Amino acid sequence: xxxxxxxxxxxxxxGLIFYKDYGIxxxxxxxxxxxxxxxxxxxxxxxxxxxxxxxxxGIELLEADTFDLHCFQSLTGTKFFVVSEPGTQNMExxxxxxxxxxxxxxxxxxxxxxxxxxxCELFDINLAQAIQKDRVSYLGR
Amino acid sequence: MAPAVPRSxxxxxxxxxxxxxxxxxxxxxxxxRQLLTDLEEVEEVNKQLDQMGYNIGIRLIDEFLxxxxxxxxxxxxxxxxxxxxxxFKMFLGVTASVTNWDTEGTxxxxxxxxxxxxxxxxxxxxCQGLYYxxxxxxxxxxxxxxxxxxxxxxxxxxxxxxDDAFELQVKLLKQIPEEYPYKDDE
Numbered sequence: 001x002x003x004x005x006x007x008x009x010x011x012x013x014x015g016l017i018f019y020k021d022y023g024i025x026x027x028x029x030x031x032x033x034x035x036x037x038x039x040x041x042x043x044x045x046x047x048x049x050x051x052x053x054x055x056x057x058g059i060e061l062l063e064a065d066t067f068d069l070h071c072f073q074s075l076t077g078t079k080f081f082v083v084s085e086p087g088t089q090n091m092e093x094x095x096x097x098x099x100x101x102x103x104x105x106x107x108x109x110x111x112x113x114x115x116x117x118x119x120c121e122l123f124d125i126n127l128a129q130a131i132q133k134d135r136v137s138y139l140g141r
Numbered sequence: 142m143a144p145a146v147p148r149s150x151x152x153x154x155x156x157x158x159x160x161x162x163x164x165x166x167x168x169x170x171x172x173x174r175q176l177l178t179d180l181e182e183v184e185e186v187n188k189q190l191d192q193m194g195y196n197i198g199i200r201l202i203d204e205f206l207x208x209x210x211x212x213x214x215x216x217x218x219x220x221x222x223x224x225x226x227x228x229f230k231m232f233l234g235v236t237a238s239v240t241n242w243d244t245e246g247t248x249x250x251x252x253x254x255x256x257x258x259x260x261x262x263x264x265x266x267x268c269q270g271l272y273y274x275x276x277x278x279x280x281x282x283x284x285x286x287x288x289x290x291x292x293x294x295x296x297x298x299x300x301x302x303x304d305d306a307f308e309l310q311v312k313l314l315k316q317i318p319e320e321y322p323y324k325d326d327e
Binding site for chain 1: 199200201202203207213288
């Protein structure tokens with residue numbers, strides 16, 4: 001039983017720079033993940049414009065029958081979102097933690113090119129640990 | 142604005158990993174020295190330091206936002222305060238004060254009385270035009286650019302040049318709106 005299906009990171013121009021799936025459910029091939037990322041980017045932008053509340057920062061949670069999509073956008077425009085089992089709690093904190101890992105292990109890597117796909121092993125390792133921890137605390141509940 | 146915005150970086154500073162201050166100061170000194178050897182012209186070194194700072198700033202801003210929990214600032218005045226009180230504390234271990242506001246609220250000075258970068262530095266006669274800490278101006282400029290503020294950052298006072306403090310002038314040139322470039326009805 002997996003709480004989180006997959007994780008996406010999109011740069012400020014809407015390009016998918018990181019995708020990882022966890023478990024068998026909701027797995028996507030490269031084309032579909034790219035499509036979902038750019039679709040989400042546009043939907044997020046449209047939601048900001050459609051919102052009746054001025055200064056809205058876009059969709060944070062999309063609830064569907066078979067999954068929840070939690071999204072966090074940093075003030076610099078990078079979006080992090082996880083697709084998870086419906087009703088999964090505490091995703092805001094996980095996304096925030098992933099953002100911190102991204103600043104530490106991606107942005108501080110001098111050989112990482114900004115806005116480009118993320119290929120950083122340290123990030124992968126630390127991310128796996130964070131997800132694992134989240135899963136353990138989820139099962140323990 | 143949200144009341145959760147930290148007014149000082151002390152708590153964050155206490156939690157982040159730190160290095161020995163001397164190692165930091167000496168490493169920076171070695172970089173500046175090497176640049177002077179490589180580029181020969183003091184003007185070029187100033188430019189290079191600013192560019193290096195910019196490259197740091199555009200990445201550093203995300204760490205700042207991730208770890209400080211600051212939310213969107215309402216205006217440039219708040220931005221300047223947050224940089225001085227939270228930003229400088231978090232990354233440099235010192236705080237700056239904000240003064241010399243112009244009437245429009247788009248230009249101000251950050252005053253640093255303590256600056257760990259210059260702990261052992263004396264400028265020789267051959268480097269009089271050097272802005273030794275020019276990396277800092279680049280960092281501020283780069284960081285603000287990533288949160289859609291175009292700024293111009295210049296040194297007004299420099300203790301290495303005999304002034305009584307470090308004064309960094311930050312001038313807001315323009316605020317790029319964050320809206321997507323939608324052209325409705327076109």
